[in-house]
Amino acid sequence: MEIPHPNTEKYLKNLLSPSEKIAFEKLMNEHPQLAEDVTNEKLALEAIDLLIADELRATLKNTPREEPKLIPLKKSNFRKWSIAASFLILIAAASYVFTSQQDLDSEQFAHNNIVLVEEDIATRGDDSSLEIHATRKEFVQAQLLFQQGKYQEALKLYQSVYDSNDLSPEDKDIADWNIIMCHLKLKSVAEAKTLLQELIKDQNHYYFDQSRLLLDKL
Amino acid sequence: MKDIFQNDSEIVSAIKSGGLHRNNAISFIYKNQKTFSRVKHFISSWKGNSQDAEDIWIESILVLDRKIRNDEYDGGNIYGFVFGISKGLWRNKLKKSNKMDLVEEPALMDSVDENDPEQLFQTNERIAVLKKMLEELGEECQKILNLWKLNYKMKEIAEMLNLSSDNMAKKKKHQCLQKLKEKAKFFKSQL
Numbered sequence: 292m293e294i295p296h297p298n299t300e301k302y303l304k305n306l307l308s309p310s311e312k313i314a315f316e317k318l319m320n321e322h323p324q325l326a327e328d329v330t331n332e333k334l335a336l337e338a339i340d341l342l343i344a345d346e347l348r349a350t351l352k353n354t355p356r357e358e359p360k361l362i363p364l365k366k367s368n369f370r371k372w373s374i375a376a377s378f379l380i381l382i383a384a385a386s387y388v389f390t391s392q393q394d395l396d397s398e399q400f401a402h403n404n405i406v407l408v409e410e411d412i413a414t415r416g417d418d419s420s421l422e423i424h425a426t427r428k429e430f431v432q433a434q435l436l437f438q439q440g441k442y443q444e445a446l447k448l449y450q451s452v453y454d455s456n457d458l459s460p461e462d463k464d465i466a467d468w469n470i471i472m473c474h475l476k477l478k479s480v481a482e483a484k485t486l487l488q489e490l491i492k493d494q495n496h497y498y499f500d501q502s503r504l505l506l507d508k509l
Numbered sequence: 510m511k512d513i514f515q516n517d518s519e520i521v522s523a524i525k526s527g528g529l530h531r532n533n534a535i536s537f538i539y540k541n542q543k544t545f546s547r548v549k550h551f552i553s554s555w556k557g558n559s560q561d562a563e564d565i566w567i568e569s570i571l572v573l574d575r576k577i578r579n580d581e582y583d584g585g586n587i588y589g590f591v592f593g594i595s596k597g598l599w600r601n602k603l604k605k606s607n608k609m610d611l612v613e614e615p616a617l618m619d620s621v622d623e624n625d626p627e628q629l630f631q632t633n634e635r636i637a638v639l640k641k642m643l644e645e646l647g648e649e650c651q652k653i654l655n656l657w658k659l660n661y662k663m664k665e666i667a668e669m670l671n672l673s674s675d676n677m678a679k680k681k682k683h684q685c686l687q688k689l690k691e692k693a694k695f696f697k698s699q700l
Contacts, residue, residue: 305580327694334693334700335686338639339658340579342651344571350532351539351567 299329303336400505401475405437426457430466437473446473464497471502484509513537517587524577527660531574538570544588548595555599565602569594578658638699642692650685657682 301307302315319326433448452458453466467490474483487509490502514520514537523534548569549562557565569591576582582590643651649670656666663675663682672678 328690330697331690331693332686334639334697335642335689336658338642338689338693339654340575341636341639342643342655343578343658344575346655347535347571347574348567351535351570354536354539356540356542356545 296325296328299325299332302329303333400508401472405434405469405472426452426455427462430458430462433466434469437469437476442473442476446470446477449473461497467496468498468501471505480509517584520587521577521582521584524574525660527578528665531659535570535574538573538587538591539567541588544592547592551592551596552599555603557599561599561602565595565599566591568598572598578660635700638696642689642696645692646685646689649681650688653678653682653685654689657686 296315296318298307298311298315302312307315319329429448429452433445433452436442436445436448449466449470453463453470458466467486471483471486471490474480474486484506487502487506490496491499491506493499496502514523514534520534520538523530525531545562545566548566549559552562552565553559572594573582573587573591646654652670653666656669661669663678666672666682667675667678670678672681
């Protein structure tokens with residue numbers, strides 16, 4: 292097997308400087324074997340280019356061409372915008388009616404505003420630290436009872452865990468809020484109001500803003 | 510990875526870089542609606558149809574790709590170049606199919622660039638010989654040499670072809686190129 296000259300590839304790719312090119316051509320004249328090797332390599336590269344062209348041709352034939360886009364007439368744009376605006380007005384009106392009804396129905400409000408934490412517990416289900424935090428388990432249990440409509444039992448459990456002082460500050464805020472939701476479900480609106488007034492004394496409470504709004508509506 | 514190119518030099522360097530850079534640059538040229546419309550208009554003015562325009566457009570891009578990769582492209586406007594090649598190739602095709610007496614169509618002759626289409630593309634006989642060389646080379650060697658010619662790195666070639674290392678890819682590339690040169694030595698008398 293012939294050993295290719297190091298400059299053969301550069302010569303065929305036109306990468307030699309003019310002086311290097313002259314020197315290499317002189318060398319080819321003096322060594323017919325080298326000249327033949329260069330000719331063979333040139334033909335080999337031509338064959339590879341054919342391969343590349345075939346592959347590219349196939350790719351381009353399967354490449355979708357983007358046809359020029361037609362710009363819709365202004366008239367039809369106006370119609371689309373009108374329909375969209377009508378939908379927005381309808382949604383806004385429905386939202387207003389729904390919110391007004393919610394304000395009047397404290398039970399429904401409580402149902403919609405119970406703070407869910409079971410997802411949090413589920414993601415930490417394998418955590419052995421949960422064994423230690425039995426209080427939090429009870430806290431979640433209270434929420435399950437709420438969801439099952441057992442408001443009295445839920446309230447009892449919420450108050451129990453609240454009094455244990457084992458809850459984290461975040462869970463304590465949630466418990467405050469959920470206790471109020473239980474009272475609303477049990478139609479103890481006066482009790483709920485008292486608790487809300489107590490809650491808004493703490494401006495750093497997580498449910499400070501919601502509590503103020505709820506108080507205004509009750 | 511760049512898929513929008515601001516100027517011709519960016520396109521040229523992307524094609525020279527090879528790999529995905531080249532693919533994106535070629536796709537960018539291929540989707541140039543303005544130049545394609547010019548080619549289409551030109552070809553439909555000279556007895557061609559939409560499919561002819563599409564075929565010529567692709568062949569022109571292949572010529573551009575080859576010229577850039579082989580350092581034979583001497584700058585200038587890429588789209589002007591591709592349009593010029595398209596005209597030359599279409600002229601050649603008409604000439605071969607005897608659809609038109611070129612001497613009687615000075616307008617078409619005027620539009621042809623200095624590039625001789627015969628020089629741009631190989632004859633069918635030459636293509637047949639080159640394809641025979643490739644067939645005898647085998648599929649693996651074809652893949653290696655294809656990737657090597659497109660400037661893929663040896664490490665990338667090794668990964669793409671499940672070779673143990675970049676050194677193995679280098680060794681295989683050398684063996685395959687030598688094998689193809691041997692084929693060229695044998696077949697060149699038929700050209």
